[in-house]
Amino acid sequence: xxxxxxxxxxxxxxxxxxxxxxxxxxxxxxxxxxxxxxxxxxxxxxxxxxxxxxxxxxxxxxxxxxxxxxxxxxxxxxxxxxxxxxxxxxxxxxxxxxxxxxxxxxxxxxxxxxxxxxxxxxxxxxxxxxxxxxxxxxxxxxxxxxxxxxxxxxxxxxxxxxxxxxxxxxxxxxxxxxxxxxxxxxxxxxxxxxxxxxxxxxxxxxxxxxxxxxxxxxxxxxxxxxxxxxxxxxxxxxxxxxxxxxxxxxxxxxxxxxxxxxxxxxxxxxxxxxxxxxxxxxxxxxxxxxxxxxxxxxxxxxxxxxxxxx
Numbered sequence: 001x002x003x004x005x006x007x008x009x010x011x012x013x014x015x016x017x018x019x020x021x022x023x024x025x026x027x028x029x030x031x032x033x034x035x036x037x038x039x040x041x042x043x044x045x046x047x048x049x050x051x052x053x054x055x056x057x058x059x060x061x062x063x064x065x066x067x068x069x070x071x072x073x074x075x076x077x078x079x080x081x082x083x084x085x086x087x088x089x090x091x092x093x094x095x096x097x098x099x100x101x102x103x104x105x106x107x108x109x110x111x112x113x114x115x116x117x118x119x120x121x122x123x124x125x126x127x128x129x130x131x132x133x134x135x136x137x138x139x140x141x142x143x144x145x146x147x148x149x150x151x152x153x154x155x156x157x158x159x160x161x162x163x164x165x166x167x168x169x170x171x172x173x174x175x176x177x178x179x180x181x182x183x184x185x186x187x188x189x190x191x192x193x194x195x196x197x198x199x200x201x202x203x204x205x206x207x208x209x210x211x212x213x214x215x216x217x218x219x220x221x222x223x224x225x226x227x228x229x230x231x232x233x234x235x236x237x238x239x240x241x242x243x244x245x246x247x248x249x250x251x252x253x254x255x256x257x258x259x260x261x262x263x264x265x266x267x268x269x270x271x272x273x274x275x276x277x278x279x280x281x282x283x284x285x286x287x288x289x290x291x292x293x294x295x296x297x298x299x300x301x302x303x304x305x306x307x308x309x310x
Contacts, residue, residue, distance in 0.1 A: 040189045040190065041053055041189045041190060041193075043190060044190055044191075045190045045191060045209055045210060045211060045213055045215060045236070046188075046190065046191035046192060046207055046208055046209050046210055047132060047207070047208045047210060048126060048132075048191065048192040048193065048206075048207045048208070049189070049190055049191050049192060049193075049207075050210075051122070051125070051126055052126065052193060055118065055119070055122050058118065059115055059118070059119070062111050062114060062115055063111065063115070065107065065111055066107060066108050066111060126193075128192075128193070128195050128203075128204060128205045128206060129204045129206070130206060131172065131174065131206050132172040132206050132207070132208055134171070134172045134208070136171050136172065137172075138171070138172035138173055138174040138206065139154075139167060139168060139171060139172070139173045139174065140154075140155055140156055140174055140176070141153065141154055141165070141167075141173060141174070141175050141176070142154075142155055142175075142176050142177075142178075142284040143175050143176065143177040143178070143186065143197065144177075144178060144179065144180055144197075144284065144287055145177070145178070145179035145180065145181060145184035145186070145197040145219070146179075146180055146181055146264065146265055147181045147223075147224065147226065147265075147266075147267040147268075148219070148223075148224065148226030148227060148229060148230040148267065148268075148269050149162055149163050149230065149232075149264065149268075149269065149270055150162070150163060150165070150186070150217070150219075150230070150232050151264065152164070152165050153256075153279050153283065153284055154246075154279075155279070155281065155284070157246050157250075158250075158278050158279055158281070159246060159249045159250060159275070159276060159277060159278070159279065160256050160275070160276040160279045161249070161273055161274065161275050161276070162264055162270055162273060162274040162275075163231075163232040163233075163270055163273050163274070164232055164233050164234075164235065164273035165188075165217060165232060165233070165234045165235070166234075166235045166237060166242065166245055167209060167234065167235070167236055167237070167242070168236070168237060168238070168239050168242040169209050169210070169211055169212045169213075169236040169237060169238055169239075170208070170209070170210060170211070171208065171239070172206060172207070172208045173206070173207055173208060173209075174204065174205075174206050175195075175204065175205040175206075175207075176202055176203075176204055176284070177195060177196075177197040177202065177203045177204070177205065178197055178198070178199070178200070178201060178202055178203075178284070178287060178288055179197040179198055179199045180199065180265060180287050180290075181199070181223070182199070182223045182224075183196060183197065183198045183199075183221055183223065184196070184197045184219045184221050184223060184227075184230075185197070185219060185220045185221035186205070186217065186218075186219065187217065187218055187219075187220045188207070188215055188216070188217045188234055189215075189216065190215045190216070191207050191208075191209055191215055191234065192205060192206075192207035194220055196221070199290075199291040200288060200290075200291030200292050201288075202288065209234070209236035211236065212236050212237055212238055212241075213236055214233055214234065214235055214236075215233070215234040215236065216231065216233070216234070217231065217232045217233065217234050218230060218231040218232070219231075224267075226267070226268075226269055229269050230269070232273075233273075249275045249276075249277055250277050250278075251277070252275055252276075252277045253277050254275065254276050254277050255276060255277060255278045255279075256276035256278065256279045256280065256283065257280065258280075260276065261283070
Protein backbone atom coordinates (compact mmCIF):
# COMPACT_ATOMS: atom_id res chain seq x y z
CA UNK A 1 0.00 0.00 0.00
CA UNK A 2 1.36 3.41 -0.95
CA UNK A 3 1.32 6.01 1.83
CA UNK A 4 0.49 9.60 1.04
CA UNK A 5 3.21 11.78 2.49
CA UNK A 6 5.18 14.89 1.46
CA UNK A 7 8.94 14.39 1.13
CA UNK A 8 9.95 18.03 1.89
CA UNK A 9 9.38 19.77 5.18
CA UNK A 10 8.12 23.32 5.54
CA UNK A 11 11.42 24.30 7.16
CA UNK A 12 13.30 23.42 3.95
CA UNK A 13 11.23 25.86 1.91
CA UNK A 14 12.55 28.87 3.85
CA UNK A 15 16.18 28.67 2.63
CA UNK A 16 14.94 27.85 -0.87
CA UNK A 17 12.83 31.00 -0.96
CA UNK A 18 15.77 33.01 0.38
CA UNK A 19 18.03 31.58 -2.33
CA UNK A 20 15.51 32.54 -5.02
CA UNK A 21 15.38 36.10 -3.67
CA UNK A 22 19.18 36.33 -3.69
CA UNK A 23 19.24 35.01 -7.25
CA UNK A 24 16.67 37.61 -8.35
CA UNK A 25 18.65 40.38 -6.64
CA UNK A 26 21.86 39.24 -8.32
CA UNK A 27 20.11 39.21 -11.68
CA UNK A 28 18.98 42.81 -11.17
CA UNK A 29 22.49 43.87 -10.17
CA UNK A 30 23.87 42.21 -13.29
CA UNK A 31 21.38 44.04 -15.48
CA UNK A 32 22.50 47.26 -13.83
CA UNK A 33 25.81 46.90 -15.63
CA UNK A 34 24.20 47.09 -19.06
CA UNK A 35 25.26 50.73 -19.29
CA UNK A 36 28.87 49.67 -19.87
CA UNK A 37 28.05 47.14 -22.59
CA UNK A 38 29.03 49.72 -25.19
CA UNK A 39 32.66 49.04 -24.21
CA UNK A 40 32.43 45.25 -24.42
CA UNK A 41 32.44 42.62 -27.12
CA UNK A 42 28.66 42.17 -26.76
CA UNK A 43 28.52 45.17 -29.10
CA UNK A 44 31.32 44.22 -31.50
CA UNK A 45 32.80 46.61 -34.02
CA UNK A 46 35.30 44.17 -35.52
CA UNK A 47 35.42 40.82 -37.26
CA UNK A 48 37.09 38.95 -34.39
CA UNK A 49 34.87 40.38 -31.64
CA UNK A 50 31.75 39.54 -33.66
CA UNK A 51 32.88 35.93 -34.01
CA UNK A 52 33.61 35.77 -30.27
CA UNK A 53 30.13 37.04 -29.47
CA UNK A 54 28.52 34.47 -31.78
CA UNK A 55 30.48 31.70 -30.09
CA UNK A 56 29.42 32.90 -26.63
CA UNK A 57 25.75 33.02 -27.63
CA UNK A 58 25.89 29.54 -29.16
CA UNK A 59 27.58 28.10 -26.06
CA UNK A 60 25.08 29.77 -23.70
CA UNK A 61 22.12 28.47 -25.72
CA UNK A 62 23.51 24.93 -25.64
CA UNK A 63 24.13 25.13 -21.90
CA UNK A 64 20.56 26.32 -21.37
CA UNK A 65 19.42 22.86 -22.51
CA UNK A 66 20.71 21.65 -19.14
CA UNK A 67 20.35 24.78 -17.05
CA UNK A 68 16.82 25.80 -18.08
CA UNK A 69 15.12 22.51 -17.02
CA UNK A 70 16.89 22.70 -13.65
CA UNK A 71 15.76 26.28 -13.08
CA UNK A 72 12.20 25.45 -14.16
CA UNK A 73 11.75 22.03 -12.55
CA UNK A 74 13.32 22.82 -9.18
CA UNK A 75 10.56 25.21 -8.00
CA UNK A 76 7.91 22.95 -9.58
CA UNK A 77 9.18 19.91 -7.68
CA UNK A 78 9.42 21.92 -4.48
CA UNK A 79 5.81 23.02 -4.94
CA UNK A 80 4.55 19.58 -5.88
CA UNK A 81 6.16 17.80 -2.92
CA UNK A 82 5.41 20.44 -0.29
CA UNK A 83 4.23 19.18 3.08
CA UNK A 84 0.63 20.28 2.57
CA UNK A 85 0.20 18.41 -0.70
CA UNK A 86 -1.47 15.12 0.16
CA UNK A 87 -1.77 14.02 -3.49
CA UNK A 88 1.95 13.39 -3.99
CA UNK A 89 3.13 9.79 -3.75
CA UNK A 90 5.79 8.85 -1.24
CA UNK A 91 7.82 5.91 -2.60
CA UNK A 92 10.73 5.07 -0.28
CA UNK A 93 11.53 1.86 -2.20
CA UNK A 94 12.08 3.67 -5.52
CA UNK A 95 15.72 3.32 -6.68
CA UNK A 96 16.32 3.50 -10.41
CA UNK A 97 14.97 4.95 -13.63
CA UNK A 98 16.79 4.32 -16.90
CA UNK A 99 15.12 7.30 -18.56
CA UNK A 100 16.19 9.66 -15.78
CA UNK A 101 19.76 8.33 -15.84
CA UNK A 102 19.99 8.89 -19.58
CA UNK A 103 18.65 12.42 -19.24
CA UNK A 104 20.81 13.33 -16.24
CA UNK A 105 24.08 11.97 -17.66
CA UNK A 106 23.60 11.56 -21.39
CA UNK A 107 22.41 15.07 -22.26
CA UNK A 108 25.24 16.90 -20.41
CA UNK A 109 27.86 14.57 -21.91
CA UNK A 110 26.50 15.22 -25.39
CA UNK A 111 26.41 18.97 -24.83
CA UNK A 112 29.98 19.03 -23.47
CA UNK A 113 31.14 17.10 -26.54
CA UNK A 114 29.38 19.53 -28.90
CA UNK A 115 30.67 22.62 -27.07
CA UNK A 116 34.18 21.16 -26.96
CA UNK A 117 34.21 20.59 -30.72
CA UNK A 118 32.86 24.10 -31.36
CA UNK A 119 35.45 25.77 -29.12
CA UNK A 120 38.23 23.67 -30.66
CA UNK A 121 37.22 24.72 -34.18
CA UNK A 122 36.86 28.39 -33.20
CA UNK A 123 40.21 28.34 -31.41
CA UNK A 124 41.84 27.50 -34.74
CA UNK A 125 39.73 30.00 -36.70
CA UNK A 126 40.29 32.82 -34.20
CA UNK A 127 43.98 32.13 -33.62
CA UNK A 128 45.47 35.58 -32.88
CA UNK A 129 48.49 34.70 -35.06
CA UNK A 130 46.29 33.84 -38.04
CA UNK A 131 46.08 36.64 -40.66
CA UNK A 132 42.62 37.81 -41.67
CA UNK A 133 41.45 37.12 -45.18
CA UNK A 134 41.48 40.40 -47.07
CA UNK A 135 42.44 41.88 -50.42
CA UNK A 136 44.38 44.60 -48.58
CA UNK A 137 47.70 44.10 -46.85
CA UNK A 138 47.48 44.47 -43.07
CA UNK A 139 48.78 47.59 -41.38
CA UNK A 140 51.93 46.63 -39.45
CA UNK A 141 52.21 48.08 -35.94
CA UNK A 142 54.82 47.29 -33.28
CA UNK A 143 53.59 47.51 -29.69
CA UNK A 144 55.78 48.01 -26.62
CA UNK A 145 54.26 47.69 -23.16
CA UNK A 146 55.62 50.12 -20.57
CA UNK A 147 54.78 51.28 -17.01
CA UNK A 148 51.89 52.21 -17.36
CA UNK A 149 51.37 53.05 -20.98
CA UNK A 150 51.53 51.58 -24.47
CA UNK A 151 53.91 52.64 -27.24
CA UNK A 152 52.65 52.02 -30.78
CA UNK A 153 55.25 52.14 -33.55
CA UNK A 154 54.30 52.31 -37.24
CA UNK A 155 57.51 51.04 -38.89
CA UNK A 156 56.52 51.63 -42.53
CA UNK A 157 55.13 55.08 -41.79
CA UNK A 158 58.10 55.84 -39.47
CA UNK A 159 55.91 57.39 -36.75
CA UNK A 160 54.86 56.40 -33.23
CA UNK A 161 52.23 57.25 -30.62
CA UNK A 162 51.83 56.70 -26.89
CA UNK A 163 48.45 55.70 -25.46
CA UNK A 164 46.53 56.03 -28.69
CA UNK A 165 46.24 53.49 -31.49
CA UNK A 166 45.04 54.99 -34.76
CA UNK A 167 44.08 52.52 -37.49
CA UNK A 168 42.20 52.62 -40.79
CA UNK A 169 38.69 51.21 -40.69
CA UNK A 170 37.86 48.13 -42.75
CA UNK A 171 41.51 47.11 -43.12
CA UNK A 172 43.33 44.29 -41.30
CA UNK A 173 45.83 45.26 -38.60
CA UNK A 174 48.77 43.12 -37.51
CA UNK A 175 50.29 43.87 -34.12
CA UNK A 176 53.68 42.58 -33.00
CA UNK A 177 53.97 42.95 -29.24
CA UNK A 178 56.68 42.91 -26.61
CA UNK A 179 57.26 44.50 -23.20
CA UNK A 180 60.00 46.67 -21.74
CA UNK A 181 58.78 45.92 -18.24
CA UNK A 182 56.84 43.07 -16.65
CA UNK A 183 54.21 40.98 -18.45
CA UNK A 184 51.15 42.87 -19.71
CA UNK A 185 47.98 41.87 -21.50
CA UNK A 186 46.49 44.02 -24.26
CA UNK A 187 42.73 43.90 -24.75
CA UNK A 188 40.43 45.83 -27.10
CA UNK A 189 37.03 44.35 -26.15
CA UNK A 190 34.95 45.60 -29.08
CA UNK A 191 37.58 44.60 -31.65
CA UNK A 192 39.61 41.63 -30.42
CA UNK A 193 40.45 39.50 -27.41
CA UNK A 194 43.50 39.79 -25.21
CA UNK A 195 47.11 38.91 -26.03
CA UNK A 196 50.10 38.96 -23.70
CA UNK A 197 53.22 41.07 -24.09
CA UNK A 198 56.34 39.73 -22.35
CA UNK A 199 59.94 40.98 -22.07
CA UNK A 200 62.27 39.37 -24.61
CA UNK A 201 59.40 37.69 -26.47
CA UNK A 202 57.21 38.58 -29.45
CA UNK A 203 53.51 37.86 -29.68
CA UNK A 204 51.12 38.67 -32.51
CA UNK A 205 47.55 39.82 -32.87
CA UNK A 206 45.43 40.21 -36.00
CA UNK A 207 42.16 42.13 -36.05
CA UNK A 208 40.07 44.58 -38.03
CA UNK A 209 37.66 47.42 -37.23
CA UNK A 210 34.63 47.13 -39.47
CA UNK A 211 33.58 50.76 -39.09
CA UNK A 212 35.02 54.08 -37.92
CA UNK A 213 34.79 54.91 -34.24
CA UNK A 214 36.62 55.21 -30.93
CA UNK A 215 37.13 52.05 -28.90
CA UNK A 216 38.55 51.29 -25.48
CA UNK A 217 41.88 49.48 -25.12
CA UNK A 218 43.47 48.47 -21.83
CA UNK A 219 45.94 46.35 -19.93
CA UNK A 220 44.17 43.51 -18.11
CA UNK A 221 47.25 42.01 -16.44
CA UNK A 222 47.91 43.10 -12.86
CA UNK A 223 51.45 44.53 -12.82
CA UNK A 224 51.48 47.29 -10.23
CA UNK A 225 49.55 50.26 -8.92
CA UNK A 226 49.00 51.95 -12.27
CA UNK A 227 47.77 48.93 -14.21
CA UNK A 228 44.08 49.75 -13.75
CA UNK A 229 44.65 53.13 -15.43
CA UNK A 230 46.70 51.71 -18.30
CA UNK A 231 44.04 52.41 -20.89
CA UNK A 232 44.19 53.87 -24.37
CA UNK A 233 41.87 54.86 -27.18
CA UNK A 234 41.69 53.02 -30.49
CA UNK A 235 40.64 55.39 -33.27
CA UNK A 236 39.40 53.71 -36.43
CA UNK A 237 39.41 56.31 -39.20
CA UNK A 238 38.32 56.27 -42.84
CA UNK A 239 41.34 55.67 -45.12
CA UNK A 240 41.60 59.30 -46.21
CA UNK A 241 41.49 60.57 -42.63
CA UNK A 242 44.07 58.00 -41.60
CA UNK A 243 46.46 59.24 -44.29
CA UNK A 244 45.86 62.83 -43.15
CA UNK A 245 46.61 61.79 -39.54
CA UNK A 246 49.95 60.29 -40.61
CA UNK A 247 50.91 63.55 -42.34
CA UNK A 248 49.86 65.51 -39.27
CA UNK A 249 52.06 63.43 -36.97
CA UNK A 250 55.05 63.69 -39.32
CA UNK A 251 54.73 67.47 -39.32
CA UNK A 252 55.23 67.72 -35.54
CA UNK A 253 59.01 67.21 -35.72
CA UNK A 254 59.21 65.28 -32.47
CA UNK A 255 61.59 62.33 -33.07
CA UNK A 256 61.61 59.26 -30.87
CA UNK A 257 65.33 59.23 -30.04
CA UNK A 258 67.05 57.57 -27.02
CA UNK A 259 66.39 60.56 -24.77
CA UNK A 260 62.69 60.64 -25.70
CA UNK A 261 62.37 56.89 -25.19
CA UNK A 262 64.01 57.14 -21.76
CA UNK A 263 61.40 59.73 -20.79
CA UNK A 264 58.37 57.75 -21.88
CA UNK A 265 59.76 54.55 -20.33
CA UNK A 266 59.50 56.06 -16.84
CA UNK A 267 56.70 54.94 -14.55
CA UNK A 268 53.91 57.41 -15.12
CA UNK A 269 50.53 57.74 -16.79
CA UNK A 270 50.43 60.40 -19.53
CA UNK A 271 47.44 62.70 -19.36
CA UNK A 272 47.31 63.02 -23.15
CA UNK A 273 48.56 60.97 -26.10
CA UNK A 274 52.12 61.64 -27.28
CA UNK A 275 53.10 61.57 -30.96
CA UNK A 276 56.52 61.08 -32.57
CA UNK A 277 57.28 62.18 -36.11
CA UNK A 278 60.10 59.66 -36.63
CA UNK A 279 61.38 56.50 -34.98
CA UNK A 280 64.71 54.72 -34.92
CA UNK A 281 64.07 51.86 -37.34
CA UNK A 282 65.46 49.08 -35.09
CA UNK A 283 64.04 50.35 -31.80
CA UNK A 284 61.64 47.42 -31.40
CA UNK A 285 64.33 44.80 -32.05
CA UNK A 286 66.71 46.63 -29.71
CA UNK A 287 64.16 46.36 -26.90
CA UNK A 288 63.83 42.65 -27.60
CA UNK A 289 67.63 42.23 -27.59
CA UNK A 290 67.92 43.82 -24.16
CA UNK A 291 66.30 40.81 -22.53
CA UNK A 292 68.04 38.25 -24.72
CA UNK A 293 71.53 39.56 -23.99
CA UNK A 294 73.35 39.57 -20.62
CA UNK A 295 71.21 41.55 -18.13
CA UNK A 296 73.52 44.55 -17.69
CA UNK A 297 71.29 46.97 -19.60
CA UNK A 298 68.71 48.98 -17.72
CA UNK A 299 65.09 49.12 -18.86
CA UNK A 300 64.16 52.29 -20.72
CA UNK A 301 67.49 52.53 -22.51
CA UNK A 302 68.74 51.35 -25.89
CA UNK A 303 71.36 48.55 -25.84
CA UNK A 304 74.90 49.94 -26.17
CA UNK A 305 75.62 47.87 -29.24
CA UNK A 306 73.03 49.86 -31.18
CA UNK A 307 73.52 53.32 -29.65
CA UNK A 308 76.00 54.33 -32.33
CA UNK A 309 73.25 54.06 -34.95
CA UNK A 310 70.98 56.57 -33.22
